[in-house]
Amino acid sequence: MDNSHLFQFLASTTTNTNNTYYPFHVSQPPSHHDRALAAMKNHKEAEKRRRERINSHLDQLRTLLPCNSKTDKASLLAKVVQRVKELKQQTSEITELETVPSETDEITVLSTDGDYAGDGRLIFKASLCCEDRSDLIPDLIEILKSLHLKTLRAEMATLGGRTRNVLVVAADKEHSIESIHFLQNSLKSLLDRSNSTDRSKRRRALDRRLIP
Amino acid sequence: MDNSHLFQFLASTTTNTNNTYYPFHVSQPPSHHDRALAAMKNHKEAEKRRRERINSHLDQLRTLLPCNSKTDKASLLAKVVQRVKELKQQTSEITELETVPSETDEITVLSTDGDYAGDGRLIFKASLCCEDRSDLIPDLIEILKSLHLKTLRAEMATLGGRTRNVLVVAADKEHSIESIHFLQNSLKSLLDRSNSTDRSKRRRALDRRLIP
């Protein structure tokens, strides 16, 4: 088969940057027109790629959030903003508990607004700051167990022989109010017990090391 | 100046739905042209509002994420996707800790992939399951302090005299690998210490109550 005609055609459509080595009737120097056209094509395609890049990320977000694939961009982004805010606050709440013990004895039982567990339980935060003793934690656990409180999270720190324990606990919604009061009273008696007993025996190497 | 010709022309191009109440030379009923023009204007403005809505959400995301106001849309959305994934995993990891103690002694130190703290620290999870004793927690704290590990989260549960402690700790990125090994060894020795000492003395009312 003879492809010479096709050859000629292809050669004539090429834009040549250096036509020294080619007969003029084969290579056409790039006209302003051609260059503008090529630039336009590039521009067009680049813009398309950019759009696709953005949309692919939006699609990823669609899979990450509780929403179907047919929610419009604006609503999707609104959900994203909301979700990021939520997650940020959630993690900061969890990691930013203040556990550095103070010099004064303290008891706080705070009911957090909102049902974070999502399953009919009320969650609140209890903080106890007092002199450290080795039986404090087990006593605390005993109190929580007797009040049927589930410990979702516990954080503790000791410094200079003093300790602070921050607990995030969940109570059945029906008994949440009474549980809070019971817990407050129990912690109070726990604190009294700590102060009435001899502490020097319970001081340990760790605590002494931590004294500045 | 006489505009009668122009008037005539305009009037002739209008399609009038109801010109009974208006002298034809004063009020111009909406022409196809006019209506199309108004539609175009509406369309144009609506599209502009849509763009502004989307961009305002993007700006909100810019303030929420660690990035300046001059990052382009695609990169911004990429960061958002990454951040949402991180936060999702982080919260699920934190809330889904398994703390029910088992009958066999266990030590696990898992390095989570990724820097969840976002500030050059590596976070990993340590779990210790063994017989309960009152000094266990203080000993644990001592170990963490000596290894310069910051406890982001601690969870514990006792059942039938046995206890499980799950810790989420952060280490400086430079020493994270060594810290993991040191922590494993320290926990191992802690477990040996527990088993070699007399436990009956440490058993307490709480534990006995919990035995089925």
Next chain:
DNA sequence: CAATACACGTGAACC
């Protein structure tokens, strides 16, 4: 038909 949402190509601005 009007309202809405999207993709597209283009002009402008910025390295």
Next chain:
DNA sequence: TGGTTCACGTGTATT
């Protein structure tokens, strides 16, 4: 100058 990003107006489909 070319590569990249943005805003804009428009064509088109879905409701």
